[in-house]
Amino acid sequence: MNPHDPSSQAPEGPDQTTAPSAEPDPEFPVASVNLVRAALQSITYEIQAGGPELETGGILLGHTHGDHVVVTVAGGPGPGAVRRPDYFLRDRHHAQQLADTAWASDASQWIGDWHTHPHGPPHPSLLDLRSTAGVLSDPALGFTTFLTLIAVPHLTHPVQEEKSTHRSEPVTAGWSLLGWHVQGAAEALKVTVTSLRVTEHD
Numbered sequence: 001m002n003p004h005d006p007s008s009q010a011p012e013g014p015d016q017t018t019a020p021s022a023e024p025d026p027e028f029p030v031a032s033v034n035l036v037r038a039a040l041q042s043i044t045y046e047i048q049a050g051g052p053e054l055e056t057g058g059i060l061l062g063h064t065h066g067d068h069v070v071v072t073v074a075g076g077p078g079p080g081a082v083r084r085p086d087y088f089l090r091d092r093h094h095a096q097q098l099a100d101t102a103w104a105s106d107a108s109q110w111i112g113d114w115h116t117h118p119h120g121p122p123h124p125s126l127l128d129l130r131s132t133a134g135v136l137s138d139p140a141l142g143f144t145t146f147l148t149l150i151a152v153p154h155l156t157h158p159v160q161e162e163k164s165t166h167r168s169e170p171v172t173a174g175w176s177l178l179g180w181h182v183q184g185a186a187e188a189l190k191v192t193v194t195s196l197r198v199t200e201h202d
């Protein structure tokens with residue numbers, strides 16, 4: 001059984017459009033994440049299917065080897081997902097099915113989430129971080145680090161692009177994909193930038 005059960009409930013409520021208190025600093029990437037091309041293609045498909053107005057997303061499944069993370073599968077929202085202009089909540093049953101399938105296939109585990117911010121911000125919102133803090137604080141899930149990928153329209157975050165010498169951001173279907181590792185407890189959440197590399201294989 002997958003030790004990371006994605007059927008846990010995230011808190012309800014809209015994404016904040018103001019900067020989160022634990023706003024990530026893009027100057028300090030500390031780790032890289034390998035995104036298998038098939039996972040990027042799934043995200044590309046879901047971004048296009050999701051359209052430019054409502055958030056969409058899904059869970060990320062893969063392997064963690066020390067501080068090296070490989071994303072093998074990126075899920076879609078599922079039919080029961082909540083999709084609003086400023087909020088996304090995954091379909092728990094859909095996520096569970098994906099997690100079970102990936103675990104049976106190659107022991108890929110739930111390692112994080114991805115979702116779009118069609119209207120910004122180009123980083124996890126306060127609600128995103130609150131939701132992630134809930135996942136991290138659940139002992140039944142056993143997370144020490146949670147990977148968060150945010151997709152934003154490519155031309156809406158020129159500040160990020162200026163600093164892109166520090167990080168690698170795949171652009172897919174006109175959207176930039178930005179990554180963070182989130183660790184720690186709610187009152188002292190540590191958010192660090194990841195550099196995303198697309199690879200052909202696990």
Ligand SMILES: [Zn+2]
Nearest residue numbers: 015124125128
């Ligand atoms: Zn968000």
